[in-house]
Amino acid sequence: SAASPSAGARPVRAPRGSTLRCRGWEQEAALRMLMNNLDAEVAERPDDLVVYGGTGRAARSWEAFDAIVRTLETLADDETLLVQSGKPAAVFRTHADAPRVLIANSNLVGRWATWDEFRRLEKLGLTMYGQMTAGSWIYIGSQGIVQGTYETFGAVAAKHFGGTLEGRLVVTAGLGGMGGAQPLAAAMHGAAVLGVEIDPTRIAKRIETRYCDRETTSLDEALAWLRDAQAQRVGLSVALLGNAADVLPELVRRGITPDVVTDQTSAHDMLVGYLPQGLSLADAAALRTAQPQEYMARATASVVEHVRAMRTMQDRGAIAFDYGNNIRTVAFDAGVDDAFRIPGFVPEYIRPLFCEGKGPFRWVALSGDPADIARTDELVLELFPEDQQLKRWITLARERIAFQGLPARICWLGQGDRARFALALNDLVARGEVSAPIVIGRDHLDTGSVASPFRETEAMKDGSDAIADWAILNALLNVASGSSWVSFHHGGGVGIGNSLHAGQVIVADGSERMRRRLERVLTNDPGIGVARHADAGYDIAIETAAREGIKLPMRGG
Ligand code: NAD
Numbered sequence: 001s002a003a004s005p006s007a008g009a010r011p012v013r014a015p016r017g018s019t020l021r022c023r024g025w026e027q028e029a030a031l032r033m034l035m036n037n038l039d040a041e042v043a044e045r046p047d048d049l050v051v052y053g054g055t056g057r058a059a060r061s062w063e064a065f066d067a068i069v070r071t072l073e074t075l076a077d078d079e080t081l082l083v084q085s086g087k088p089a090a091v092f093r094t095h096a097d098a099p100r101v102l103i104a105n106s107n108l109v110g111r112w113a114t115w116d117e118f119r120r121l122e123k124l125g126l127t128m129y130g131q132m133t134a135g136s137w138i139y140i141g142s143q144g145i146v147q148g149t150y151e152t153f154g155a156v157a158a159k160h161f162g163g164t165l166e167g168r169l170v171v172t173a174g175l176g177g178m179g180g181a182q183p184l185a186a187a188m189h190g191a192a193v194l195g196v197e198i199d200p201t202r203i204a205k206r207i208e209t210r211y212c213d214r215e216t217t218s219l220d221e222a223l224a225w226l227r228d229a230q231a232q233r234v235g236l237s238v239a240l241l242g243n244a245a246d247v248l249p250e251l252v253r254r255g256i257t258p259d260v261v262t263d264q265t266s267a268h269d270m271l272v273g274y275l276p277q278g279l280s281l282a283d284a285a286a287l288r289t290a291q292p293q294e295y296m297a298r299a300t301a302s303v304v305e306h307v308r309a310m311r312t313m314q315d316r317g318a319i320a321f322d323y324g325n326n327i328r329t330v331a332f333d334a335g336v337d338d339a340f341r342i343p344g345f346v347p348e349y350i351r352p353l354f355c356e357g358k359g360p361f362r363w364v365a366l367s368g369d370p371a372d373i374a375r376t377d378e379l380v381l382e383l384f385p386e387d388q389q390l391k392r393w394i395t396l397a398r399e400r401i402a403f404q405g406l407p408a409r410i411c412w413l414g415q416g417d418r419a420r421f422a423l424a425l426n427d428l429v430a431r432g433e434v435s436a437p438i439v440i441g442r443d444h445l446d447t448g449s450v451a452s453p454f455r456e457t458e459a460m461k462d463g464s465d466a467i468a469d470w471a472i473l474n475a476l477l478n479v480a481s482g483s484s485w486v487s488f489h490h491g492g493g494v495g496i497g498n499s500l501h502a503g504q505v506i507v508a509d510g511s512e513r514m515r516r517r518l519e520r521v522l523t524n525d526p527g528i529g530v531a532r533h534a535d536a537g538y539d540i541a542i543e544t545a546a547r548e549g550i551k552l553p554m555r556g557g
Pocket residue numbers: 173174175176177178179180196197198199202242243244245264265266267268269273274275276302323324325326
């Protein structure tokens with residue numbers, strides 16, 4: 001049976017520099033990225049091997065971690081290591097162009113795919129929760145969520161405001177782990193952002209890390225600052241200490257209608273995630289323990305007020321959307337019949353990007369040298385000079401994003417551009433313009449790699465929300481195309497029973513051989529996303545497939 005997860009814990013940090021500890025750069029990359037996921041700068045709870053997202057782990061136990069490291073150190077260039085839910089299971093002879101590691105995490109047969117059964121098996125030491133990039137060794141810290149939020153607000157700007165949020169007022173709440181990215185990301189698009197947050201320590205953290213510009217406890221003061229910023233068309237974010245269920249209805253009473261309203265309180269969890277009105281943090285904590293039912297009833301009543309205010313703002317012309325925290329459902333179940341008039345953010349803003357093969361593409365400098373990422377930032381600007389949103393992101397990311405662990409960069413690139421950029425990265429390595437190979441990967445939240453009816457595949461045009469064949473085909477295609485490691489997971493993002501998804505990572509080591517693999521993988525991996533959305537009937541995907549030469553037999557290709 002399983003030992004305590006922290007048995008054997010010790011600080012971990014990926015090796016830096018250009019000296020190999022393994023027999024090749026692909027094995028070395030897997031080793032460094034596994035270790036980087038557990039770097040104290042990167043992981044939420046490294047002693048328990050937890051990287052992020054609840055209990056998303058990089059390895060099942062410290063014993064398993066040590067065995068993975070030992071195996072990677074001796075793995076030959078024609079061998080493949082199999083990892084079964086965070087434990088190294090076997091090594092097989094394959095061939096030089098095959099992945100060096102294949103990973104399956106948290107997968108359960110459908111009928112048994114419940115949290116209860118998962119936890120029972122986890123206790124027996126038989127499985128591990130891999131989340132998305134935790135168990136597949138390509139998490140890069142909070143830069144990922146900042147960029148995803150930046151893309152969402154960029155899509156809002158493009159769809160409703162002529163491409164910019166300058167002069168616009170954005171109202172949101174919740175400045176926690178994920179939600180804390182909202183003020184920075186919206187201000188990057190030039191918006192004046194009001195972020196309502198009930199916990200002063202959360203506000204202090206956002207101010208400290210410069211994710212938020214100013215703080216106040218006065219709504220009047222916040223509104224005055226924001227009006228100035230709107231008039232000058234400069235980005236500004238203001239954290240207001242308060243309860244969203246008080247502040248949003250107050251804005252409605254004053255007749256203040258923001259241009260955009262959304263929310264990232266943890267409304268998916270009525271006991272721990274959402275603070276009811278009229279309680280201090282301490283009183284809320286006491287009530288939560290003493291009378292959990294009463295707490296949840298009061299939290300739900302507050303959500304009702306909160307969502308009613310969002311709906312009124314929407315009726316008065318605000319662009320409103322649900323930001324993946326389930327606040328609509330809570331309000332709807334408590335009697336707000338029109339809560340679902342507020343659209344979800346994926347169908348509304350992210351899916352059109354998926355249709356072009358766009359998704360959270362990222363790369364990491366294995367050297368550990370920030371100068372290498374600086375060089376790749378320039379490469380982005382050289383290669384895509386016409387993309388203003390990308391240019392703005394790279395420029396601001398250089399100023400505002402502190403690296404965590406190995407230096408990394410993320411940006412959303414689409415079909416064609418991912419392959420072009422990957423080849424250019426390989427050329428940089430070949431020419432010695434960076435000091436070691438670059439590893440290229442992505443989140444499992446991507447165009448062709450995930451089936452998740454409450455998030456990535458909510459409200460698909462053809463009703464194929466729960467069809468998981470595409471995610472499996474994605475993993476198989478990445479193996480066939482020659483990724484360096486490929487993973488298939490269950491339960492990431494929205495929990496056990498709710499999602500199936502695949503990941504891929506590939507190393508640009510400057511060689512001709514990797515050049516061929518990079519071209520295949522970075523064409524085919526987003527390509528299956530375009531195909532998946534074309535199959536579902538999305539015009540943008542059908543056009544992208546035609547333009548990029550993706551063959552679709554049922555469409556005459
Ligand atoms: P978190 O728990 O770290 O932060 C939530 C914050 O909301 C806390 O700081 C809390 O003090 C504050 N809060 C709670 N009730 C409040 C109220 N009534 N008024 C004002 N502030 C209040 O959570 P997180 O990691 O930031 O995630 C936020 C939500 O977004 C979660 O529901 C999460 O599931 C969801 N989420 C969405 C995406 C996405 O892709 N859009 C991704 C991950 C998570």
